[in-house]
Amino acid sequence: MxxxxxxxxxxxxxxxxxxxxxxxxxxxxxxxxxxxxxxxxxxxxxxxxxxxxxxxxxxxxxxxxxxxxxxxxxxxxxxxxWRQITSVEPLLSVLPDTMILNGKKMIVEQIAPSSWDRLHYYARKVREFEQQDPSNVHESVYAILGQSKPIFPNLVELRAGLQISTNSLIFFLTSSISNVSIPWLTRMPSNDLDLGPSLALLASKNPGLKFLSISSAAVSGISSSLRCFRNLRTLVLGRLPQYEPDYVQILASLDDLTSLTLTLPRDDILEYGSIQNGFPSLERLSIVGFTSNLRKFLKVVSPSILQDLSLEWVESPVLVADAFSVTNTLRRFPSLQKLKIERATSLFADDLDRSDYWALFTPLLQLNQLQSLTYSSPLILTDELTARIASSWPHIVSLYFNAVVWLEVPPVSSLAHFVRGCRNLRYLRYPIQVDVPTGTAPPEPTLFMHPLWFFHCSKNDDVSDPPSLALALHQLFPDLKSVTGDGDGWDEVEAILKSYHFILAQDRRFN
Missing domain, CATH: 1.20.1280 (Monooxygenase)
Known part of the structure; x- marks a missing residue:
């Protein structure tokens, strides 16, 4: 308010x-x-x-x-x-002679020199162009406006819709461009549409590009085009219908690449064997794929640089051993600070040996520089195992366990391990037993103001005794105000915690 x-x-x-x-x-x-x-x-x-x-x-x-x-x-x-626009239509408003045919604006007469001067005056101010499909402008307009020089000569970011990406990209390319998305995500191209020529044109006109995003589409000759972008720092690649064998080799050779997002194919057609000291500058990697290619890809990434990794299976592996073959490679990355793992197994527990789930998770405990972890597979969690987790990550700030079903969960008192071992923890999603047994004494009060700000119980249970649970949480995390859970009763727990803070604030005022 x-x-x-x-x-x-x-x-x-x-x-x-x-x-x-x-x-x-x-x-x-x-x-x-x-x-x-x-x-x-x-x-x-x-x-x-x-x-x-x-x-x-x-x-x-x-x-x-x-x-x-x-x-x-x-x-x-x-x-x-004029810094950011979503269509060339505003430029047409400075021209005296336009008409609409089939819902599309067209230029039907020769543009006078005075009108060109006025149009260029505004066009020079545009730095970001993001085409919104469907466009109200006929494609012939781009050819007319860009006949002598790029439409926006000082353009820095180009997010081209499908219409421009396939036919009119040349009229927007200028040496000032550093960020390009083709096509922009307003509409996905069909698999029979080849964006290879557009990418090749971009590579020839803007080899110094810093950011490139290519949506899921057929891109012929992608390896040859990517080889031209020697200064590329951020690359986002969607799932492609076809992959060339040297695809990963070319990516690994981009010396300045610091951020990479890509999807790998199911088929084992990519060549990894000749890659040495690949991805020398890669700090952030978001990768989606199947077990074989995920494992091979991680083995060729430089281990001392990577800090941020998002790892996701297209389909959950049938065997936990397959997933383990991937998570076990994470031991190579001692500098990891942020890690997200999705679909390593089904979100629901099955009949496999309970220890397999913990074995899958164990390699992560060696990443003692972690500051953020999101993990979505079932686990068996006890007080002892919670202690191991808390002692392994002294720098952790965000810790999210997101499985739908848990094999075993610890009591609320186990959260005390995070108080002692994780002094920077601010965001926690963790499964606990929400029922506090009658007559159970609350945990000993934390002797310092622990910074935990948000707690979510990721086990779907209703809270039967909100006051006892709220007191236990308050004793452990004196600064905690925001709590939620997958069951009922958490609203009352949060209300009680806020009342504690109100009372303490009043006491401090009087004192």
């Missing part, structure tokens, strides 16, 4: 502040630019029909009003208004 009042007050004061600056002849370019930049987030959202709110529209209108207020505000305001 208070934040809304502050924002409303800012909107009231902005015209007054502007008038005050003008009235006292204190115009300063940097100050005016800061005022306009403050309105940029809402102004950018206003161009997205599905995301914008009334406040965003008013924000854009307010910035336009500033542009019309004074010549001093004109350039800074227009720079923000």
């Amino acid at each position: 208070k934040s809304r009042m502050v924002r409303a007050r800012k909107k009231e004061l902005l015209p007054l502040f502007t008038f005050h600056i003008i009235a006292h002849d204190m115009l300063n370019t940097d100050l005016i630019s800061l005022i306009c930049e403050e309105l940029e987030p809402g102004t950018s959202r206003a161009s997205h029909h599905m995301l914008r709110t009334r406040d965003d529209i008013n924000c854009r209108k307010g910035l336009l009003s500033l542009a019309l207020t004074s010549k001093a505000f004109l350039e800074p305001a227009l720079n923000v208004l």
Whole structure:
């Protein structure tokens, strides 16, 4: 409520502040630019029909009003208004001669020199272009606007829709571009549509690209094109219908690549054997695939650099031993700080030996630099095993265990191991026994203000005695205010915890 009042007050004061600056002849370019930049987030959202709110529209209108207020505000305001657009249609509004045919805007007459000058004046201000499909602009417009030079000569980020990605990409490519997505995720291309020529064109025009995202589509000659991007730092690759054998070898040779997201095929057709010292700069890896390729891929990644790993199976392995062959390779990465593992086994416990699930998990305990872990497979968790987990990760900040069914879970008192071993823990999802036996004394109070802020019980049980559970949690984590669970009764537990904080705050005031 208070934040809304502050924002409303800012909107009231902005015209007054502007008038005050003008009235006292204190115009300063940097100050005016800061005022306009403050309105940029809402102004950018206003161009997205599905995301914008009334406040965003008013924000854009307010910035336009500033542009019309004074010549001093004109350039800074227009720079923000035109920085990000989602269609070339606004450029057509400065042209006198356009028509609509079958719902698409077209240019039907020759553009006069004065109109070109005006169009280029605005086009030079565009830094981000994100095409929203379906477009209201006919494809012929791109060829006309880009006939002599790129449509947006100072463009930095290009998120091209399917229409541009397949036929009109050349009219947008300029040496200033560093980020490209083809096609942008508004619509997935069909598998029979080949984006290989578009990628090859991009490679020839912009070999210094820093960010590249390619959605799931057929891309012929992808290895040859990727080889050209020697300065690439971030690469996002969807699932491809066809893979070339040297696909991984080319990826591994990109020396500056620091972030990689990709999906590997089921078929074992990729070549790994000749890769040596692959991915020398890779810090973040998000990979989806099947056991064989996941295991082989992880074995060729440089072990001393990787810090952030997201690992997901396309289909959960039938045998825990198959999943273990992958998680066991994680011992190679002692520098890992963030780890997410999905679908290593089914989310539901089955009839396999209970110790297999713990064996699958054990290699992770050697990653003692972890700060964040998300793990979604069933486990047997006892007080003793909880102690092992807490002592293995002294730097952990976020710890999420997300399985649907648990083989065994520890009592709430086991959370004391996190108090002693994980002094930085702020977010915890962990299965516990929510029922506190009658007559059980609450845990000893924590002697310092542990920073745990959020706790979620990932075992689906209803809380029968919220006051006892709330007291136990409060004794362990004095700063804990937000608690949730998969069963009923957690709302009452959270309400009791908040009442403790209110009482303590009052005591501190009186003292």
